Amino acid sequence: MEPLLSVRNLSVTFDVRKPGSWPWTPPRKLHAVSEVSFDLQPGECLGIVGESGSGKSTLARAVVGTIPSSDGNIMFEGHDLANMYPKQRRVHRRDVQMIFQDPLAALNPRMTVGEIIAEPLVTHEPGTPRAEVKKRVRELMERVGLLPNLINRYPHEFSGGQCQRIGIARALILKPKLIICDEPVSALDVSVQAQVINLLMELQRDMGLSMIFIAHDLSVVKHISDRTLVLYLGRVMETAESEKLTTRPEHPYSQALIASVPIPDPVLERARPRPILEGELPSPLSPPSGCVFRTRCPKAQTSCAEVKPMLEDIGGNHLVACPFHEAEEVLAVNG
Amino acid sequence: MFPNRAAVEGVGEAMELAEVKGRSLWADARTRFFRNRAAVVSLIMLMLVAGFALFGGAFAEYENDFVDFSLIGSNAYKGVPSVETGHYFGTDSNGRDLFARTVQGTGISLMVGVVGALVAVIVGTLYGATAGYYGGRVDGLMMRIVDVLMSIPFMFVLILMLVIFGRSIFMLFLGIGLISWLDMARIARGQTLTIKNKEFVEVAVATGVHPVKIILRHIVPNLLGIVIVYATLLVPNMIIFESFISFLGLGVQEPATSLGALINEGSRTMQFGYYWQIAYPLFFFVVTIFAFFFVGDGLRDALDPKDR
Numbered sequence: 001m002e003p004l005l006s007v008r009n010l011s012v013t014f015d016v017r018k019p020g021s022w023p024w025t026p027p028r029k030l031h032a033v034s035e036v037s038f039d040l041q042p043g044e045c046l047g048i049v050g051e052s053g054s055g056k057s058t059l060a061r062a063v064v065g066t067i068p069s070s071d072g073n074i075m076f077e078g079h080d081l082a083n084m085y086p087k088q089r090r091v092h093r094r095d096v097q098m099i100f101q102d103p104l105a106a107l108n109p110r111m112t113v114g115e116i117i118a119e120p121l122v123t124h125e126p127g128t129p130r131a132e133v134k135k136r137v138r139e140l141m142e143r144v145g146l147l148p149n150l151i152n153r154y155p156h157e158f159s160g161g162q163c164q165r166i167g168i169a170r171a172l173i174l175k176p177k178l179i180i181c182d183e184p185v186s187a188l189d190v191s192v193q194a195q196v197i198n199l200l201m202e203l204q205r206d207m208g209l210s211m212i213f214i215a216h217d218l219s220v221v222k223h224i225s226d227r228t229l230v231l232y233l234g235r236v237m238e239t240a241e242s243e244k245l246t247t248r249p250e251h252p253y254s255q256a257l258i259a260s261v262p263i264p265d266p267v268l269e270r271a272r273p274r275p276i277l278e279g280e281l282p283s284p285l286s287p288p289s290g291c292v293f294r295t296r297c298p299k300a301q302t303s304c305a306e307v308k309p310m311l312e313d314i315g316g317n318h319l320v321a322c323p324f325h326e327a328e329e330v331l332a333v334n335g
Numbered sequence: 336m337f338p339n340r341a342a343v344e345g346v347g348e349a350m351e352l353a354e355v356k357g358r359s360l361w362a363d364a365r366t367r368f369f370r371n372r373a374a375v376v377s378l379i380m381l382m383l384v385a386g387f388a389l390f391g392g393a394f395a396e397y398e399n400d401f402v403d404f405s406l407i408g409s410n411a412y413k414g415v416p417s418v419e420t421g422h423y424f425g426t427d428s429n430g431r432d433l434f435a436r437t438v439q440g441t442g443i444s445l446m447v448g449v450v451g452a453l454v455a456v457i458v459g460t461l462y463g464a465t466a467g468y469y470g471g472r473v474d475g476l477m478m479r480i481v482d483v484l485m486s487i488p489f490m491f492v493l494i495l496m497l498v499i500f501g502r503s504i505f506m507l508f509l510g511i512g513l514i515s516w517l518d519m520a521r522i523a524r525g526q527t528l529t530i531k532n533k534e535f536v537e538v539a540v541a542t543g544v545h546p547v548k549i550i551l552r553h554i555v556p557n558l559l560g561i562v563i564v565y566a567t568l569l570v571p572n573m574i575i576f577e578s579f580i581s582f583l584g585l586g587v588q589e590p591a592t593s594l595g596a597l598i599n600e601g602s603r604t605m606q607f608g609y610y611w612q613i614a615y616p617l618f619f620f621v622v623t624i625f626a627f628f629f630v631g632d633g634l635r636d637a638l639d640p641k642d643r
Contacts, residue, residue, distance in 0.1 A: 064541045093543030106534040110556040112357055120542045153357035170538070 002078070003039040004210050005063070005178060010036045010072035012055075012062045012234075016285065030284050032058040033234040035072070037311075042177070045204060045211040047225030047242060049218055049257065053281050055234035056214045060180045063212070064098050065089060076178075094124045097171035101183040103163035107155035114151035117141065117169045124174055140169045144199060161192035165199070172203065179204075180212045185220060197224055218261050222246045227317075230254045233284055233292040236311060240318040250314065250325040253293050291322070299324050364560070367637040374633020377626040384623050388445055391438035396421030399435035400590035416611050425611040427597075428604050433615060436592050441619050443504070443587055444574050444594040447511060448627075451573035452566040454512040459519025460562050464554050466520070467527025468546065474524070481520050489514045490579075497585045507586055511573055522565055526558050560638035567631035571624040578620065594620045 011034050015027035033055045040046050048056050061067040063074055065081060074081045081092060097120070100106040107116055117137045121128060138148035144165040155163055164184060171179055181200065185193040201224055204211050215221050221228055222242045229239040230253060238251040249255045256277045263269045279296050282288055288295050294304040301324070311319040369375055397403070403426065416425040416433075424433035466477035493510040500506055530536065531554065539549050578595025580586040587593040594616050601613025 061537075066537050066540050090543035090545070093541060096541070098538060098541045100534045100538065102534060106538055108535040108553050108557070109360055111552075112359075119539070119544065123542060123544050123548075149354045150357075152354055154359050156360070157357055167538075 004042045004044075004077060005040040006073075006075040007039075007063065008037050008073045008075070010059070010062060010074060011070050012058050012067060013070045028285055031234055031287060032284060033062060033069075034287075036231075036234070036236055037072075038229055038236070038239065040178070040210050040212065042210055043204075043208050044227065045213055045225040047221035047228040048212060048214045048231060049216060049221050049228060050231035051216065051257075051281060053233075053284070054231045055284075056216075056231055057182050058234070059231070060098070060182050060212060060214055064096055064180055065093070091124075094120065094174045095177045097174070097176045097179050099164070099167050099171050099179060099181045099184045102187050103160050103167055104155060106167050107163060109155055112152050112154055113141075113146075113158075113166055116155070116166060117173055120170060120174045136173060137169075140173055144169045144172070144203075145195075159192075160188050161196060164188060164192075164196050168196075168199065168203070172207070175207065176209070178210045178212070180214075182214050183216070184213075186215065186217070193220070200224065218246060218258060230257065233281065233287055235292055236319070236321060237293065238318075238320045238322075239311075241316070244316070244318060248327045250318070250320045250327055251322045252297050252299050252325075255328050256298075293322075364634075364637040368633050371633040371636060373629050374637075377629035377633070380622055380626040381630060384441060384619060384626070385445060387619070388438060388442035391441075392435065394423075395432060395435035395438060397432035397435055399431065399439045399592075401431060403430040403432075405430075416615075424615040425609075427600060427612055428609070433597075433612065436597060437594075437615050437619060440592045440594045440597045440616060441623070443591065444577060444620070445623065447507065447577040447593070448570035448574040450508055451511040451515040451576075452570045455515040455519040455569055456562055456566045458512075459516035460523045460555060460558060461550075462516065463520035463523025463525075464527045464550050464558060467524040468531050468550050468554060470528075470531075478521070478524060481517050484513075485517050493580065494583070494585055497580070502585055502588050504587055504591065507577065507580065511576065515569060515573060519562065519565060519569070522561060523558055526561055527554055530554050530557050564631055564635040564638060567627055567634055571627040574620070574624060574627075594623075 012032045014030040014032060016030050017025075017027045036059060038046065048059065050056050058067060062069045063081075069082050072082070076092065076096070079092065081089065084092065107113075111119075114134065114137050117140060118133050121133055121136065134151070138151060141148045141151065146162060146165050146169070150158075155166065158166065167184075184200070185196050188196060197220060200211070200213075203209065211225075213221060213225050222245075225242050227239065228242045228245045230237040230245070230251065232253050237253045238245065238249065240250075245254060246258060249258055259272075260277070263272070277296055282292070282295055288305070290303075290305045290307055291297070291300075291309050294300040297304070299322075303323075307323075309321045309323055311321045312323075312325075313319055314325070392399075416423060422432050422434065424437055427433050427436065462477065462481075466474045489510070493514075496510055497506055536549060536553050539553055544552070574594070577586055577593060578598065581593050581595035582599045584596075584599070587596055597616035598613060598620060601609070601616060605613045
């Protein structure tokens with residue numbers, strides 16, 4: 001089957017200038033995302049995890065196209081999105097929609113809910129009669145669990161969970177093929193998180209959507225996604241089926257990440273051994289040589305500083321970027 | 336899977352419910368503004384002044400350029416303000432009816448202020464929003480142009496323009512229009528820089544909304560609060576500016592007049608006891624400017640409740 005989205009060697013670098021430097025001094029390069037490749041099948045959900053600053057959001061924005069990629073291809077249904085003219089690109093944008101972390105900030109405070117949800121529709125199908133637009137907005141509001149008679153209200157009159165539903169409705173009105181969720185539940189209450197995630201899963205199943213789901217909460221990612229990709233400093237460390245990754249991670253970073261998820265049982269939580277990650281994420285302005293994780297890796301060896309580890313297929317579509325990988329049984333992440 | 340299935344089924348019936356009208360941020364600001372007494376009183380004063388400028392002419396007994404030769408030389412006792420003679424505000428030193436002239440002067444002064452503010456709002460906001468939204472080199476170039484224009488001593492240039500191209504009200508409007516938008520462009524650009532990084536703008540970009548529409552639909556409405564406040568504070572500045580030019584004798588030309596020109600004339604004769612020749616124009620001038628400042632203040636409090 002041809003993948004819906006196929007990302008090859010995607011890199012995003014930003015130019016960073018010291019304030020007050022001369023215009024002709026070459027800027028330093030910040031490598032936010034380096035050489036990331038993955039495929040997304042129609043109807044599949046890919047989870048992306050990693051700590052803050054690992055490039056998750058930058059990767060998502062590069063795929064959506066709000067940040068230009070500096071290298072690599074993003075093939076969407078066989079079209080290379082990265083090398084398109086802005087005008088062509090705008091036409092393609094209807095198939096990829098995005099849901100954001102802060103639900104209120106993602107809604108224009110001066111527009112009514114109806115106008116917000118209708119905006120993609122009005123943009124891409126400008127001739128639609130107003131009654132038809134309104135009808136579709138109301139249907140969709142009902143679909144995501146909002147009362148349609150609130151269509152003339154303003155975003156500040158809604159709760160966080162409701163605002164996120166508005167965001168979801170806006171993302172769905174054009175019936176896109178791919179939805180990118182950038183930590184859609186991180187800003188919400190735990191009880192509301194569950195509602196929003198279940199809503200997303202139900203919509204994904206019913207509408208046959210593909211989804212890229214970014215989170216730093218592994219239990220959430222495991223619950224919703226079929227496959228998971230672990231990012232560290234903009235590089236892919238490991239990718240595998242979510243079930244396999246959360247129970248038998250191979251890469252030392254994934255193992256540390258999973259071990260840091262708390263288990264809601266004090267006895268088990270206290271008893272389990274955990275490799276604790278020390279130190280901070282290195283600066284993406286000067287990433288470590290060789291394997292970027294070696295500065296914090298419990299299994300690091302001298303060769304790690306010299307050779308950049310390639311992603312290695314260890315069977316069953318399970319890719320690991322560590323020559324010293326070994327499966328480690330971890331206590332199942334609940335979810 | 337769906338947690339609130341019952342609630343959603345209830346929604347079906349709720350479709351029949353009447354649509355609820357939302358309270359926009361504008362409506363909230365309006366309520367806050369009308370709670371501010373000083374601002375409301377000033378707004379009423381402004382409306383009265385505007386009404387005076389628009390309809391005052393209907394009550395005048397004389398044309399504003401009619402010279403009553405019989406009064407020349409005997410202004411001090413025949414030209415005093417009186418209802419009987421029909422010169423409600425007295426006459427000026429040329430024997431013209433001061434009431435009619437004050438009506439005309441107020442009108443022109445208000446017009447100068449409003450035109451200046453309008454140019455600032457339209458040109459300045461769009462210019463600043465465009466520069467801020469595109470950023471980078473476009474921003475650098477557009478804002479450097481503003482810097483260059485700002486560094487020119489405008490009073491000097493305006494005086495030169497009025498001397499070279501003749502003193503006309505059109506030149507005055509042109510001169511005021513040329514400078515008034517510069518500050519507004521800077522303010523709008525600064526605000527745009529904070530707004531354009533908000534997620535709702537990113538959503539619009541990701542959805543494929545045209546950049547022009549993003550500026551008009553997402554950026555400008557969110558700028559408007561600050562722009563309106565600044566514009567109301569700009570109007571009195573423009574009136575003062577025009578008055579200064581007219582005071583120098585370069586602004587509005589006879590027989591037309593403005594408050595600044597009237598005050599100028601009045602100031603020359605006040606030492607001879609013709610107090611009314613400066614008192615009436617000055618009264619309208621001060622009331623208008625105070626009222627604009629208070630309204631601007633009220634609007635700022637209403638539109639920006641956090642910054643109080």
